[in-house]
Structures are given as C-alpha cells and as structure tokens.
Amino acid sequence: MRNNSTWALSAPSPISWPPKAWNIPLTLLCIVGAVAIAVLSQVVYGVVEILRGSINARHPVLTPDQTLIAQVVIYLPLGAYLFWLLPRLSKTSLPDLGFRMPTSRDLGIALAGAVAMTVLVTLAGTVIGALTHRQDTEAAVALMQQMKTPSEKIAFFAIACVLAPLIEELAFRIFIFNAFTRYLSIGAAALASSVLFGLVHSTALAQILTVAVPLALGGLVLAYVYALTRCYWANVTTHALFNAIGIIPVFIFHVK
Helix, strand or coil, X not given: CCCCCCCEECCCCCCEECCXXXXXXXXXHHHXXXXXXXXXXXXXXXXXXXXCCCCCCCCXXXXXXXXXXXXXXXXXXXXXXXHHHHHHHHCCCHHHHCCCCCCHHHHHHHHHHHHHHHHHHHHHHHHHHHHHCCCCCCHHHHHHCCCCCHHHHHHHHHHHHHHHHHHHHHHHHHHXXXXXXXXXXXXXXXXXXXXXXXXXCCCCCCHHHHHHHHHHHHHHHHHHHHHHHCCHHHHHHHHHHHHHHHHHHHHHHCCC
C-alpha cells in the first residue's frame, strides 16, 4: 500500500491505510449486507424452484444440479456487491487492493502456497481424523461425489476452481483480512480471517474440528500469500490449484 502524509500506519500492522479506511461500524454493516445477499439469493432461488414444482415445498431438498445453480446464484451477486463495495470501504483503488497483473514472483509464491496449503490441510485432516475417529466430509466434497455425468463434472470443476476462488478470495482476503489489518498485526489478522474461512466451510457443529480447523490452516496459507504478494490473482491461483488438486483425482482416477 502507499505510504505518504495522508496515509495512517495501522499499528501494529505494517500496512498503511487512509485514516477513514475500514470504519468499524460501516465495515460490520457491510459484512451483514454480504451475508444478507448470500442468504436472500439462496431463498429467492429456492422459492422459484418451489413455484416451478422442481422442489417439494414440505421437504425442500436440492438435486446436485440445483445445488450447483444455487452456488452460482449466491456467488454472482455477492461478487458484484464486494467488487463495488471494497474501494469505497477501504478508501483505496482496486489496484492498491491487489487487482493487478501478477509478477513471476507472485506466481512463484502462489504455486508454493498451493503446495503448502495442500500438505497442511491434508496432514491436519488426517491427524484430526485419527484422533477423533471421525471422517466428516466438507459439503463441497460431498457434492462432488454426487457428480456423475461429464456435464455435471465440468460445471462443478468450473465453480470450484474458478468461481469459488474468485469470490472467496475477494471476501476473505481482500475484504476480511484487509479490514483486520487496519487494527491488528498481520499474524492476528491472518488468524482471525482464517478462522472465519474455516467456519464458513463447516455445515455442523461436529465439523468444527474435522473440517473447519484444517481449512482454517489452509486459510492461514492464503492470508500469507496475500500478505507477501498483495496480489488478488496470486491468491486466486493458490486457491484454484488447491481445489483442483482435490478434485482431479476423484474425477479422473476415482480416488475417494
């Protein structure tokens, strides 16, 4: 970030922000707005499908295809909202937030991050599974295992390896991590944003240890990729490669 007389150093973080950046009440309100958009998009889609007769109103269960569509319905308005919001909330330009062409150094860090994230999440999941004797499956993995036709697999891959990294990095690193660095150290901001990242990917209280903790550790890697590069596309690359490494063996080699 730039550092001049109009920019305030955010103690104890080394990142400089304009004095009015990441106003706490406004930032919290914007987070509520993001959650509301995600929930409302899902509700609207569900109501439309019920009215079309595609879902039983008494027992509303989405098919795999409908679940994929629902994810797109959530991600697109949420991404548009964040893209519009972030420069206004941070009081900086999109290039200052990391929307620039990645350098060879950025891509090298992104590739190393993907390897580190894969090793760390896999190792943590294995150790926690052995200690708890639980093998909980993340919602996205459970959905992946239901994909049977080539078109379903292609659609899932596009969402998991393109759309999800684009929107989730926008939300958790460009928004949440940056907002925390306005008031916390890099380490504390990375930890706080990563805990939220892990919790969002768990669907039940029982999954906090088996799903949320490993993915929170992966979130730490993503936070440090961004801290080292300040490049949105480096983070998207790391996240996309991590997802692809988990998906390709299942789809091609039928590894469970």
